Amino acid sequence: MTHTGQKIQDRAAIAxxxxxxxxxxxxxxxxxxxxxxxxxxxxxxxxxxREIDGIVRYDMESVDEEQLLAGLGNPDLSYFxxxxxxxxxxxxxxxxxxxGIASGMANTILVYRSRARGKQSVFGKASNLxxxxxxxxxxxxxxxDKWHVPQGIVTPFHEMAMxxxxxxxxxxxxxxxxxxxxxxxxxxxxxxxxxxxxxxxxIADHHASRMISEPLRLFDCNIETDGACALIVTSTxxxxxxxHPPAVIRAGALAAGSHHxxxxxxxPRNRDEDSAARTGRRLFESAGLAPxxxxxxxxxxxxxxxxxxxxxxxxxxxRGEGGPFVENGGLSWNGGRLPTNTNGGQLSEAFIHxxxxxxxxxxxxxxxxxxxVEGCELALVxxxxxxxxxxxxxxxx
Amino acid sequence: MPDLRxxxxxxxxxxxxxxxxxxxxxxxxxxxELRFQRCSDCQTWRHYPRPVCPECQSPRFSWELSSGRxxxxxxxxxxxxxxxxxxDDLPYNVVDVLMEEGVxxxxxxLDCPADEITADMQVEAVFVPLDEEITLIKFRxx
Ligand SMILES: [Zn+2]
Numbered sequence: 079m080t081h082t083g084q085k086i087q088d089r090a091a092i093a094x095x096x097x098x099x100x101x102x103x104x105x106x107x108x109x110x111x112x113x114x115x116x117x118x119x120x121x122x123x124x125x126x127x128r129e130i131d132g133i134v135r136y137d138m139e140s141v142d143e144e145q146l147l148a149g150l151g152n153p154d155l156s157y158f159x160x161x162x163x164x165x166x167x168x169x170x171x172x173x174x175x176x177x178g179i180a181s182g183m184a185n186t187i188l189v190y191r192s193r194a195r196g197k198q199s200v201f202g203k204a205s206n207l208x209x210x211x212x213x214x215x216x217x218x219x220x221x222x223d224k225w226h227v228p229q230g231i232v233t234p235f236h237e238m239a240m241x242x243x244x245x246x247x248x249x250x251x252x253x254x255x256x257x258x259x260x261x262x263x264x265x266x267x268x269x270x271x272x273x274x275x276x277x278x279x280x281i282a283d284h285h286a287s288r289m290i291s292e293p294l295r296l297f298d299c300n301i302e303t304d305g306a307c308a309l310i311v312t313s314t315x316x317x318x319x320x321x322h323p324p325a326v327i328r329a330g331a332l333a334a335g336s337h338h339x340x341x342x343x344x345x346p347r348n349r350d351e352d353s354a355a356r357t358g359r360r361l362f363e364s365a366g367l368a369p370x371x372x373x374x375x376x377x378x379x380x381x382x383x384x385x386x387x388x389x390x391x392x393x394x395x396x397r398g399e400g401g402p403f404v405e406n407g408g409l410s411w412n413g414g415r416l417p418t419n420t421n422g423g424q425l426s427e428a429f430i431h432x433x434x435x436x437x438x439x440x441x442x443x444x445x446x447x448x449x450x451v452e453g454c455e456l457a458l459v460x461x462x463x464x465x466x467x468x469x470x471x472x473x474x475x
Numbered sequence: 476m477p478d479l480r481x482x483x484x485x486x487x488x489x490x491x492x493x494x495x496x497x498x499x500x501x502x503x504x505x506x507x508e509l510r511f512q513r514c515s516d517c518q519t520w521r522h523y524p525r526p527v528c529p530e531c532q533s534p535r536f537s538w539e540l541s542s543g544r545x546x547x548x549x550x551x552x553x554x555x556x557x558x559x560x561x562x563d564d565l566p567y568n569v570v571d572v573l574m575e576e577g578v579x580x581x582x583x584x585l586d587c588p589a590d591e592i593t594a595d596m597q598v599e600a601v602f603v604p605l606d607e608e609i610t611l612i613k614f615r616x617x
Binding site: 212213215217218219220222223225226227228229230231233239240243244247288289291 | 487488489490491492494497523548549550551552553554555556557558561564566567569571581582583589594605609611613
């Protein structure tokens with residue numbers, strides 16, 4: 079019997095990574111930034127944009143295939159799809175790319191995300207004019223939003239604050255532990271000249287930052303930035319002939335079905351049945367690996383507390399032990415229990431819906447990170463651990 | 476200088492728009508009744524409304540009266556940002572109430588200072604009209 083996902087094991091690899099500069103206000107359109115990142119990734123891989131025959135993107139991406147095709151030289155696309163669930167899809171895009179390669183549907187697949195999220199980069203209410211989805215809600219809410227937005231539960235940080243509070247109630251997780259996550263990831267950003275937030279941070283700095291939605295403070299939340307990222311996925315065999323050592327997709331997994339999109343149905347079940355926990359079990363089983371084999375992790379760090387919960391979801395510690403796990407520099411690149419988000423993550427490098435973390439995972443596998451984990455062979459990349467989600471394990475060839 | 480971006484955002488209170496799958500909920504709250512769907516086959520309560528039972532997939536259900544009582548499961552105190560419509564309320568609490576029927580319901584606790592909210596605190600539903608058609612469910616300490 080084959081395990082879920084075994085047919086994609088080691089078949090595909092990330093051969094190219096590209097990006098724009100990151101900034102709080104680049105004053106550029108999402109289409110413009112997408113092209114820069116895509117051409118940068120093609121250059122990095124050593125391929126022509128015309129060779130792209132597959133595109134995998136987020137459903138939320140405002141720059142669609144149609145807007146890209148002419149600029150890419152009208153390549154002949156044979157595979158294209160989107161993945162739902164916002165940040166939950168951050169690693170699912172790589173799973174779908176691996177499926178496209180392993181199944182033979184395409185040979186050169188582009189994965190990308192372009193976002194104008196900085197406050198100065200919101201040009202209007204249309205979906206491709208920057209900004210945040212919750213600022214564009216209509217007054218009348220026919221969808222699932224109707225159950226919480228009229229009560230003042232408007233943004234992801236309000237929802238995640240409530241999940242965080244429940245983790246505190248159940249396990250006694252502390253604000254010092256949240257701060258440990260922010261400080262470790264900022265330490266990585268300080269070492270990364272491309273990161274947007276490079277001022278060193280202490281636990282006291284974290285505690286002094288303004289309250290956003292109790293218990294989450296400003297420094298518990300991802301930053302809001304402009305920028306774009308792109309990756310080129312191809313067969314492992316072909317990747318070996320390209321410019322850089324391949325970052326092989328050892329395994330990929332998806333899970334949906336425990337949580338609903340929003341809070342009303344989020345709490346009834348045991349957290350071990352969350353999508354992220356089921357993704358983790360499926361991923362390690364299909365890879366024939368254990369969490370202790372992972373050298374470097376990339377969690378979807380939209381909030382510090384959700385990184386703590388992700389450590390539990392993916393089996394790096396027991397349920398409720400994520401807080402103690404991050405203490406005393408547990409996530410540091412340099413001797414931490416599990417070097418995590420060595421680029422500075424979405425808390426401090428940039429918020430490109432998780433793809434900036436995937437780029438750094440590739441650098442760790444190539445051995446080119448500015449905070450290189452010694453002898454890094456295996457990296458975990460996970461999507462947001464709330465709703466339907468996914469994850470991949472990358473390995474050195 | 477006028478903040479055009481601000482003006483482009485709605486200042487009106489966001490409002491649930493009833494649909495065929497949940498209109499009974501809003502008809503009930505307008506009458507001062509809190510009702511949830513309950514499966515006619517396995518008796519499981521559910522919220523938010525949906526056409527079939529999540530436990531046994533039965534399409535048969537009735538809209539039954541809730542006791543209106545529950546306990547605080549989790550909460551937050553919002554300091555902002557939020558929608559302009561809620562800005563004058565800042566800071567405000569938001570809560571998840573585990574109802575006696577076993578369903579979770581997101582709302583707010585009225586007349587309760589933020590530092591007095593505790594896990595498992597008992598609350599009961601109150602009816603707060605939003606406009607002529609829509610009545611929201613909020614909570615109060617008994
Ligand atoms: Zn039933």
